[in-house]
Amino acid sequence: MSAPFYIGYNAKMPPATAAFLRRWVVALFVAGAGVAVALAGLQHRYGDGQFEFGIVKSFDGIISESPYPNLIVRRPIGTDAKDVRSRVLLVAPGKHGAQELVRGLEGRAVTLQGSLITRDNQSMIEVRPGTIAVQAAAVAGDDGVPLGNFTLRGEIVDSKCYFGVMKPGNLKPHKACAIRCISGGCPPVLVVRDADGMAVYFVLAGSDGGAVSSDVLDKIAEPLEITGEVERQDNVLVLKAEPGTYRRLE
Amino acid sequence: MTLAYQAISWNRQKRVYDTVMAGGVLTFLAVFVVTGLVLHSEITAEALLIRALGTGAFLLLNVVLSIGPLCRVDPRFLPMLYNRRHMGVATFLLGAAHGGFALVQFHALGDVNPLVSVLTGNTDVQRLSEFPFEWFGLFALVLLFLMAATSHDFWLANLTAPVWKALHMGVYLAYAALVLHVVLGVLQAETSPWLVGVLGLGMAWILGLHVFTGWREWCGDREHAGATADGFVEVCAVADIPENRARVVTLGGERVAVFRYDGKVSALSSVCRHQNGPLGEGCVVDGFVTCPWHGYQYLPETGASPPPFTESVPTFAVKIVMGQVWVHPRPNAPGTRVEPAKIG
Incomplete structure (x- = not known):
């Protein structure tokens, strides 16, 4: 026996065809959800870094331009340890380094604003342009x-x-x-x-x-x-x- | 069938189709995003969205590619084919959203234009593992756009059927490009064998379904070897043809649909003028041979669509001798009236 004939521009499809398709649509929904769970669950290499997007803080330190802009601070960011120098890499918003923002400020004590980026024991600041304020004259930096x-x-x-x-x-x-x-x-x-x-x-x-x-x-x-x-x-x-x-x- | 072009000729079935499709897509995206957030709290929303959209687009393309062969296996799948272009457009939109977010995420706010960055960022074409997978994604997206943009019958009519059909066969090229996009992209980082397995399973399903239905078509396309007399070829007994349906035979390399209806038998080309649909798998409805794909209609005696429509297909001379149907394999010009053979 041939299947009931379907014409798309008619108001309704044959009931037997509709019943057949309902079963397949339910199966497709279940399979699709299963695939979504599997594929979302199996992908995992995302990394555990943190970017405090939208949270702007103030930081004090000494600018070092080489090899890449960084801020020498008196304690590791996020701890209470005292009298320890720590370097925090500086970058600009978007896919840009902070070279232009700190040009000519080598060795100067500054205050700047930005958002913190951290992973493991590494820290970085996305500097907000126009917020770097020079606080003191240049001082000699330490050699590595x-x-x-x-x-x-x-x-x-x-x-x-x-x-x-x-x-x-x-x-x-x-x-x-x-x-x-x-x-x-x-x-x-x-x-x-x-x-x-x-x-x-x-x-x-x-x-x-x-x-x-x-x-x-x-x-x-x-x-x-x-x-x-x-x-x-x-x-x-x-x-x-x-x-x-x-x-x-x- | 409509005479005037409309963007979409909405009816209840189309609304149901689109609602179910949108529901399926949104369910997939929601399950993907919720699963990602629950299992990987460290992930960012934009990264999760990019992966959900890309995965959704690829999965939907697998569904799109399955519809045609499934309809060959069981005609009850035909309602999925009737509005398949809606699914194709949805696939493009998902892919475009994936590509758009990825473009912003990975290429915007840099030292060159984002589009230039896509094409010139990674140019290591010497080693397959380092090949810029983004190029394959972009290529597939362009193809999906061209197909989505020309999916309407307006373009079928104005590009001509051969050009339109060739363009839309590009869906297989897009699929291959997306497989490479996935294999050379995310699978270079995510190394779970299960991910490779899911991709392989999808490819095996698509390939297997096409090979199986293609093989059946090929078997059916073998030249009919009936008795001949006066140029006519004996094709079958009248009793072998169900009422209002056809028997399809290959004569002179062409598929000929022999319809039985209303005490008569007529033979015409089995290839619909619309999208090369299998007219011989259609049905005589209200006196018209009706294509199972999109409902295009032709008079069985002339092969011509009823006015004001202008489509027509070739007809074939037919006669009945001793309860056997004989067809002349030489096609008449499309729309040529041929006297139907009367039964009994």
């Missing part, structure tokens, strides 16, 4: 402490997204964004994981200690091996190596 030469394996990320602005802020899905951010001046950071999966962060600089942003754009979000000199600048580890010597890991 050389820790020796190391060969490190990890992934280059743009620190702003990885520390909390984007979820996820690394690997292939975020690669193009990381290229844009680092191209715009956000500090490139090598994320190295130890055997327990704990992350150690190295701000990337050239062998002369200068910024390398434009030279690492084709090496972002993929496994790399970098050999260079590690220098401790307060709480920040800086890895000095020429980008041409970075080695891709297959």
Whole structure:
């Protein structure tokens, strides 16, 4: 027996066809919901950084421009510890570094406003343009402490997204964004994981200690091996190596 | 069938169709977002929305691609095909929302124009694993847009059927591009084998369904090998054709629908002029051969649509000898009147 004939421009479809389709639509809804649960549940590599979007706080410290803008503060952000220097990387809104905002302020004590970005033991401030107020004349900055030469394996990320602005802020899905951010001046950071999966962060600089942003754009979000000199600048580890010597890991 | 073009000729069935479809899409998005928030409290709303919209668009495209072959398996699926273009447009809108949010999230507020960033940000085409997956997504979105924008019968008529059909076969290209978009994008970071399994299952379903129905079509398209006399070919017994329905045979490489109705038999092309629908799987309604896909109608004796419509299909000479139907395989010009063979 052939199925009842269906014509779409009629007011109603044949009852047998309607009953058949109702069963399939219910099955499709259930299957769709199941797939939604499975796919949403199985994707998990988002990262646990925090971005205090819309929350603007005031910060005091000394500006350091190299290799990337940072603020030297007297205590780690978010703790009560005293008499400890800590460096907080600075970035501008959007996919931009804070180079233009702090130009010429090397060594000056300032007050600025911005939103905090944190992940693990790393801190960053998205500076609100126009809020940097110079409080005192320039003072001599401290030199970093050389820790020796190391060969490190990890992934280059743009620190702003990885520390909390984007979820996820690394690997292939975020690669193009990381290229844009680092191209715009956000500090490139090598994320190295130890055997327990704990992350150690190295701000990337050239062998002369200068910024390398434009030279690492084709090496972002993929496994790399970098050999260079590690220098401790307060709480920040800086890895000095020429980008041409970075080695891709297959 | 309508004579004047309207954006959408709304009727109750269309409203039900769109309501159910919108309900399904919203249910999927809601379940995805709620599950994501419950299981991954660290995720941001925009990231969750981007993934929910992209996943929803891809899943809906799987449904769209399933409808055609499912209708070949069971004609009770035909109501899903009648308004399939609505589902295609919904797929494009979901994809556009996914692409739009991703464009803002990953490419806006930078040192170059966001669209330039999509095309020039990652240009590593030497290694497959690093290939810019965004290009495949953008390519698929352009194809989905072209198909959504030209899905109306106005474009079918003005682009001509072959061009329109070729353009809309691009849906398979879009599907392939989206598979690459997923494999070279999110699956490079999310490495759960279950995710790969779900994608593979969808691909196997689409491919299997098309291969199965294609094989059945191919078997049915084999040249009919009946007896011949005076140029006519014996195709079947009159009793083999259900009343108001057709028997489809392939003669001279063409699908010919032999309809039995009202004590008569007529033969005409089985290919509807609208979207190449299977006219031979249609039915005679109110004296007209009616296409099962979108209800286009033709007079069985002439192959012509009733005035004021102008579509017409080729007809074939037909006769009945000793209860057997004989058809001449040479097609007459579309709309040519052929005297039907009388039964008994």
